[in-house]
Amino acid sequence: MAVFVHLTDLHLRPPGVLTLGRIDTDRYVVQAIDAINARHPDIDAVIVSGDITDLGEDEAYNRAAMLLSRFPVPVIVVPGNHDQTAALREAFRAFPGLGEETVPGKACHAHRVAGVTLVALDTSIDQLATNGHHGELGAAQLEWLDATLSQAGPALIAMHHPPFGVGIGFMDKIGLADARGFAKVLARHENVLRIVCGHVHRTIVSEVGGVPAIAIPGVAHQVVMALDDATPAALVMEPPAYGVHMVDNGRAISHIGYVESYGTPVLFDNPVPA
Structure with missing residues (x-):
């Protein structure tokens, strides 16, 4: 069995600087x-699906690289x-x-880990320079993906922007622009077991x-579950979380784990019957 831990949306600022002036994302x-290191000693790799920093400062990236180097396995x-x-x-x-x-211009890459090909896609478009926050894979990267999947074997795709509508209006406005092109590439391959992403700071499940x-949710703040036009766009301090994706015998299973502890577990009075 292959086991991958998944983090997303770190939104780090330089050491000592709070994100949005109030959130200690470093902590x-x-x-x-x-x-994760305490609970999951036998993982095969860690996936970090974007928004490593909040404003793209070099100091924040250096801090992120130092922190993520504490994992004893490859970090994608x-x-x-x-x-x-x-x-x-x-x-x-x-x-x-x-x-x-x-x-060219994209940080996409693929790696064979524990019998699974992890395909990392770059949906960013230099938003910090253009003040736009939607995602785009682009024709060249889609061609690369098509070629990569054709020889990948069992594959898991990691990307930042979800390639599906999430039902939160203000997030869908900054979704993946070429999701249809991505879906067309997937239709030519039957070896993709799961697509994992971030961006929306919530657990949202769909299919492409x-x-x-x-x-999956972020490791710090989350996005409000605004499923109607009356709920304003906002961030909320719901529990920080991470994902665990397991691949076994050609099937993928995904879990959401919460970073914080919520007290001593309450044990069953009797063993659960097999």
Whole structure:
């Protein structure tokens, strides 16, 4: 069995600086790494699906690289809409896939880990420079994905923007622009077991071209569950979380774990029958 831990939306600022002036994302990231290392000693890799920083500062990327280096397994990183690809690539040059440029302008890469091909896609479009936050894969990256999947075997795709509508209006406005093109590529391959992503700071499950897809909460703040037009766009301090994706015998299973502890477990009075 292959086991992958999944973190997303770290939104780090330089050391000592609070995100949005009020959220100590550094503390949240440290807590998440400590909890995962304590609870999950036998994982095969860690996936970090974008928004490593909040404003793309070099100091924030350097801090992120230092913290994520505390995992004893490969860490697969892709950028999000709050990232700057060039700065991320420089800070994470020693991490898998980020010392090379497979597709010009995109930080996409693929790795065979424990019998599974982890495909990391770059949906960022240098939003910090353009003040836009939607995602786009682009024709060249879709061609690369098509070629990669054709020889990948069992595969798991990681990306920042969900390739599906999430039902939260203000997030769907900054979703993946070429989701249909992505779905067309998936339709040509039957070996993709799961698509995992972030961006929306919530647990949201859907499917793309018949492939199960899951977005997970961030390790710090979350996005309000605004399922109607009356609920304003907002961030909420709901529990920080992470994902665990297990692949066994050609099937993928995904779990959501909470970083914080909620007291001593209450044991069953009698063993659960087999």
